[in-house]
Amino acid sequence: MINDGWAGTGSLRKLIFVLAIIGLGYLLLQMRPVPLQVSAWSGSVARPGSITGEAAPLTGRGIADPDVPAIDPLGLPNTIMTQGYGVGSHAPAEIWGAVDLAIDGNGDGQADPDGTLGTPVYATHDGVVHLASNTWPAGNHIWLEGIHFKTGYSHLQGFAVADGQAVKRGDVIGYVGSTGQSSGPHLDYQVWKDGVNVNPLDYNALAGTR
Ligand SMILES: [Zn+2]
Structure with a gap:
């Protein structure tokens, strides 16, 4: 009525x-x-000060538009980038643009393979997941599709969600591995906006760690 x-x-x-x-x-x-200037968000994302590698509370929930990627997909303050956007195997950026992320367990600035393997991977925005197993070069791979944004998570050890499942920013969707074309445990993370490959660092992929 x-x-x-x-x-x-x-x-x-x-x-x-x-x-x-x-x-x-x-x-x-x-x-x-329209989506906010995400660069303005980096200062407002509170991160825990600990670098112990313990699971950190995800802080992206509630940040403006849930369609916009807004958090570090590894969710840890000691996340480091082992390969940048648009360089090496990430070139050309229009096709292979991504960042490789890993965990620096002891603070020496280097990836810690043991500390990285099996680390939870978080959805950086709301959307629906599409899973693909044992692909090349991406290994076990997730596409997370939102409204304007699509993010890619490659080389996973395993999945924490079912194909076609709707997830929220901050939900665990998989675990870091070294499947496909990968020299060690890391997350290859891509961000696409309206079909255009963009730099994940502009979307808080390393928020709180730079
Ligand atoms: Zn990569």
Whole structure:
């Protein structure tokens, strides 16, 4: 029941009411904010100070538009980048753009293979997961598809979700491995915006660790 006052009144009033609702919906769509400048978020993402490697609480939940990637997919303050965007096997950026992420367990600036293997991988935004096992070169791979954004998670040890499952930012979706074309445990992480490959570092992939 919408409103007792409207029930049973003339069809003209009902028509006006419906048109008003449609108009309001259209206005709301027009007013929908464009994705925020994500670079402005990096200062506002609180991270735990610990570098012990313990699971850290994910802080991305509630940050503005849930469609926008906004957190470190490894969720740990001692996440490091072992290969940058658009270089090496990540070139050209339009096709292979990604960053490789690993865990630096002892703070020496180097990836710690034992500390990295099996680390939980978090969805960096809301969306639906599509799983692919034993692909080349991506190994066990997840595409997480949102509205404007799609993120890729490669070389996984295993999956924590079912194909087609809807997930929220901060949900565990898999575990870091070294499957496919990989020289050691790491996460290859890609961000695509409206079909264009973009730099994950612009979307807080290393938030709190730089
Ligand atoms: Zn990579």
